[in-house]
Amino acid sequence: MMIFLSIYVTVVGLLFGSFFNVVGLRVPVGESVVHPPSRCGNCQTRLGAKDMVPVFSYLFSRGKCRHCGVKFSAVYPLFEAATGILFLWMFLRFGLTGAAAIGIVLSSLCVIVTVADLKYMLIPNKVLLFFAPILIVLRFVFMEQAWWHYGLGGLFGGGLILLIVLLTKGGMGMGDVKLFALCGLVLGIGPAVLAFILACAFGTIVGMILIGLKVVQRKQPIPFGPWLALGSCIAYLYGTQIISGYLSLIG
Ligand SMILES: [Zn+2]
Structure with missing residues (x-):
């Protein structure tokens, strides 16, 4: 079966x-x-x-x-x-389980966002607006933690990227803000922080490789949406284990 x-x-x-x-x-x-x-x-x-x-x-x-x-x-x-x-x-x-359903919908959003962001350097509102209600409803039907974990995750995700957009004036756009607010809400605060760290790590490593291979120029912006998407999927799958493993290492 x-x-x-x-x-x-x-x-x-x-x-x-x-x-x-x-x-x-x-x-x-x-x-x-x-x-x-x-x-x-x-x-x-x-x-x-x-x-x-x-x-x-x-x-x-x-x-x-x-x-x-x-x-x-x-x-x-x-x-x-x-x-x-x-x-x-x-x-x-x-x-x-409900967790698998959320994971599958989250993966779907992440794949579409990655295709669009790589091709056009933008994350379409239509796609976000389609997925947001489905993910929000699923999340609040299948909660594994208190609601504020997810609320805080959404605030952290959207707030952090918004801050980066305001400070860097380029690099990332409002599409990234909305995307990561939604991902943060689905993930909850702990895994959302992890997803961001993973996204930065992947983006930096791949960016350096692409610059090293002269595929892209040093100043050329690389879309960040795909890395937020990938980080979010990994944090959704293994976030709890990675975080508790890390905490047991340092504590
Ligand atoms: Zn042909």
Whole structure:
């Protein structure tokens, strides 16, 4: 039963991941997520069911359009796979619980935000407004701690990024403020602090590697939303363990 459910959750994740690519790429520029249907960007051939099997279509066609042979971006299968893995991870970590449901919705938000922020350097309000009520309701239905942990997490997340925006005048935007306020509310105060530390660590390490490889210029802004998203997912999955492990080390 467990294996069957695991496969099911992963397949659902892969399919949703495929849709999240479309949402992340179209919503920021005001396009519909259902129309027009996906086409090859080069030859304009409409993609059929055979071309839209998440991850596998890309692997079987070796990343090329079946009609004109132009190379497709590896970003699509990458985010499809990431969504499948995140959904499965949440299920394996939390089982059939409210916590898993929150984790899966949080992962969905994080994948879409990452796609949009990497492509356009912005986090669309429409996406935040869609996910905020779902996450807030789920959080307050399935509370594991007193409500103020989550309230404080939201205040910390939004407040801290707002402070950074005001102090640095660049780097981060209001999209990051709203995103991390929402993530903080879902995580609660302890894991929210951890998520921020993780985001800074990932952002710094990857930024340094990209500058070292001369992929980006030193002064070029790197979107921070994806790191907040990744930090939040990890803090959601293992925050409690990491924090209690850390506290037992120092105390
Ligand atoms: Zn083509």
